[in-house]
Amino acid sequence: MKLKLSFTSNPLECGTDEAGRGCLAGPVTAAAVILPETFENLMMNDSKQLSEDRRNFLKPIIERDAVSFAFAHVYPEEIDEINILNASILAMHKAIGGLKTVPTFISVDGNRFKPFADIPHETIIKGDSKHLNIAAASILAKTNRDAYMCQIHEEFPMYNWRQNKGYPTKEHREAIKKYGITPYHRKTFRLLPHQLHLPL
Numbered sequence: 001m002k003l004k005l006s007f008t009s010n011p012l013e014c015g016t017d018e019a020g021r022g023c024l025a026g027p028v029t030a031a032a033v034i035l036p037e038t039f040e041n042l043m044m045n046d047s048k049q050l051s052e053d054r055r056n057f058l059k060p061i062i063e064r065d066a067v068s069f070a071f072a073h074v075y076p077e078e079i080d081e082i083n084i085l086n087a088s089i090l091a092m093h094k095a096i097g098g099l100k101t102v103p104t105f106i107s108v109d110g111n112r113f114k115p116f117a118d119i120p121h122e123t124i125i126k127g128d129s130k131h132l133n134i135a136a137a138s139i140l141a142k143t144n145r146d147a148y149m150c151q152i153h154e155e156f157p158m159y160n161w162r163q164n165k166g167y168p169t170k171e172h173r174e175a176i177k178k179y180g181i182t183p184y185h186r187k188t189f190r191l192l193p194h195q196l197h198l199p200l
Contacts, residue, residue, distance in 0.1 A: 003044065003132045007107040007122055011037055014068075014103035015133030016092045017110075019047065019141040021084055023166035024176070025159065025185045026149050027073035028084065030091035031140035032099055032106075034067040035133045044135045046128035047142040059143045062136045069136070070098030071144045080188045089114050095137075109134045156182050 072094030
């Protein structure tokens, strides 16, 4: 299905989305993207529907063609302090605030958001599979977060973040059970199943 460019016909609408909400380790990362009115790409979709190779192929295309783009991380310490929903919205706000061109409308993937700088916004469930500007944001959020997780994998290779990116895989939970936690783990998340208790 061909995605529409944006939610409105506003040429300075930005799409925003986040990646990493359900992870046990690492930041939640958001991106914001304003695409030109002439932008077209039939390959682009919600980042979760694309292979890693396709996301990495699309990333430089988005960065080359976008009117403006930015991404931002919110790290585990802050996630633990303000909770993952607020951290996700904060990451989106930081990404929007990082745009070199100020948007005049914000389209948000999902159903929760807080107003940003009096700019009108709309939340769109599954927006990343409906609008190119949100899909582009989802790809940049995911690829930039994945790159960060590969970087910190070098510091703690036993958790295999290069592969699992901090998500709660069986392997990741086994490593937590064996080695304990790192400064990159989210302490307020259930890091192990109920029957296993972890000394924090």
